[in-house]
Amino acid sequence: MQSSKQLKPPVTETYDSLLAPGQSLNSVTTKISDLILFPVLKTPVGWIVGFVAAGLLLMLYLYSLAALFTYGIGIWGINIPVAWGFDIINFVWWIGIGHAGTLISAILLLFRQDWRTSINRAAEAMTIFAVACAGIYPLIHTGRPWLDYWFLPYPSTLGMWPQFRSPLEWDVFAISTYATVSVLFWFVGLVPDLATLRDRSTSPIAKKLYGLFALGWRGAAKHWQRYEVASLLLAGLSTPLVLSVHSIISFDFAVAQLPGWHVTVFPPYFVAGAVYCGFAMVIVLMIPIRKWFGLEGLITMKHFDVMSKVMLASGMIVTYGYFGEIFYAWYSSSIYEYYLIVNRFTGPYAWSYWALILFNVLIPQALWSKKLRQNLPVLFFVSIAINIGMWFERWVIIVMSLHRDFLPSSWAAYTPTFYDWSTFIGSFGLFFVLFLLFIRFIPMIAIFEVRDLVHKTTAHPAKHEESNHTGA
């Protein structure tokens, strides 16, 4: 406990390195585990206030779901032809946020990018909680959610099977697999850290609980070897998985024949959008966490710089997609596609299209400037803007395509109701309750991976520099 005070790194920003100088295996372990290893009754007031606020939002969510289960989906603003509204917008938005966590934990592991180390645990937690928020929407949007087991192939007395040729059924498999694999990957990553907490905690209850989930991890060389093989294989499996999940979600639209949906570019365009929005959410969460918990020595300005660049790159792909849509409308000579674009520019929901362009295309251009990338308030603002912009993107795709069908006689408008909003805002309650529990009881930075980074940079600094250069 005394050593933790001495070793606390000074609040000076590090710009060119992934770790503040002067860290040791012991200092990083102490720093991260001391963030959670203190009595429950000494939980900081700020955490409790946040938890109560998130809990109230969760109550709003549960109330909205109770109302939905009681009265049915008529309490939402959806109609025919706009049969998908906030439910599917929010579903796609939340699951897109989740993808950044898998990208950081899996793809960057395969590419051996050391900068993932300090942020991957929190990003993976964000993935799991975002997938939980996302997964609830398709379950509740069916109207009779108590019959959702009909999605699954089971030998029913009706003698029926699900339609395996439908993208909606592909979704069932994609999302359930994604949720399961994300949880497994996360838990495997946690095991050595839970062992650290077991060995360091002084409270007998905490020792028992962490020990229970540490499964008896003791850092044996044989176990580490197997562990690394398993991590690499899981990363190799998660990488195509994350790409497949959002591709399959885009098939929900692309396989349909509606103007604005029936586009072959949707899978990569959706994946890039998911990465864009997900990285923005990681930044939105990490800026305050880093400040509150004094993690400046572990999450440095270089992390934010790299994440901003990923965001800028994926944002430019998304922007290219927006121009692509305009181009197809002109090049296809289809009056329906052409009308769709005119309707986006000047129709009743044109404000949402221009909001999308503002939030997703114009504001993020600030990230070209290194000075603005390194300015945390600006970065926070841009990231929030991207999250809003990506929400508008799903609104534009779903509502604007549905409300103008092929026949003018079937045109309609869509207005979200109170319950649409309360279900959306309430889902943040679920997310933040889970996230706050996570940062209170589970190490929010992968301790053993940071130790590994410290070990690599201190034991073989020359070799590490070299591998960094070849990697870049």
Added chain:
Amino acid sequence: MSKALSKTATQSPGTYGIMAEFADSSALIHAASHIRDAGYTKVEAFTPIPVHGLDEAIGHKASRLPWLVLAGGLTGSIGLFGFMTWVNLVDYPMNIGGRPHFSWPAFVPITFEGMVLFSAFAAVFGLFLICGFPSHYHPVFNAPGFERASTDGFFLCIESSDPLYDAAKAKSTLIGLGAHAVNEFSE
């Protein structure tokens, strides 16, 4: 006979082995390869980070885990593809616009997801199986100072079941290799 006697004489009852702590990973790798060359076979190292080259230094073989994962992936993909084919051809054939029952491209996404799901199960539960988890008690936890193995301690253990085990000799060898704390510990 005399060898067996000397062994029981030097080994206190219920001893699991001898645990040596080293300053860092390179000292540990150096010591582990010497111990292996000396002929010890029941040796294991414990480290707070994965140390590359340590398993070769001790003499651990490569893992069979990838084969388990391959088996899992094949089970998931072949199983689900076969299942969808059976449903659409045999159990519940549906004529949709005259399209073929065996429309295999439409089965690809679920086949892929099944492959990933079963491979991931094989990777995680295979890892636990191979490591013998959960095993909440293990004698090495009795070694003095072993809790540092999950922070910054690099340990090497020679088990008393090793045919060459001789506590005094092992202790002097380990100290000669640079260990700064060597302790026998019980089961």
